[in-house]
Amino acid sequence: MRAVVQRVTHAKVTVDGQVTGEIGAGLMILICAMQGDSETQADQLAAKIAKLRIFKDDADKMNLSVRDIGGACLVVSQFTLAADLRGNRPGFSTAAPPTEAQRLYEYFTAxxxxxxxPTANGIFGADMDVELVNQGPVTIWMDTAT
Structure with a gap:
């Protein structure tokens, strides 16, 4: 699985003018299931993200996790993280098929x-508007294949 994790002061996702997920301080997580991924990769990624120490402590060092600060997660499916950029038009053939991707997205959130x-979500497969304030900025790219 691939993820882009951003430390945020707040974030929300809107679909057709309706807010479907919103958080205060925490993590904005864009997630993509890749072909061949299973619950094992989702388990590894969720455990790693829960323990990821990217929030500042009293000494101004990134030493705290989202759990430590009482933060939340906003999880949004994003198959474009599987982009193959060999040409000028990205290909997405390495992304998991939609049914499997949705299952793993929901499993990861669980x-x-x-x-x-605490976890909020976008809507799988929908056109979404995502708003966030990236604090730091801190953005981490993660891939269970590496």
Whole structure:
């Protein structure tokens, strides 16, 4: 699985003018299931993100996790993270098929909740407007294949 994780002061996702997910301080997570991914990759990624220490402590060092600060996660599916950029028009053939991708997206979200993290979502496969304030900025790219 691939993810882009951003430390945010707040974030929200809107579909057809309706807010479907919104958080305050925490993590904006764009997630993509790749071909061949399974629950194992989702488990690994959720556990890693829950423990990722990218929030500042009292000494101004990135030493705290989203759980440590009482933050939340906003998870949005984004198959374009699978982009193959060999040409001028990206290809997405390495992304998991939609049915499997949705299943793993929902499973990943459930795993974050099991890690004790309040979690909001976009709508899988929808055209979404995502708004966020990236604090730092801090943006981390993660891939379970590497």
């Amino acid at each position: 795993r974050l909740r099991e890690e004790g993290l």
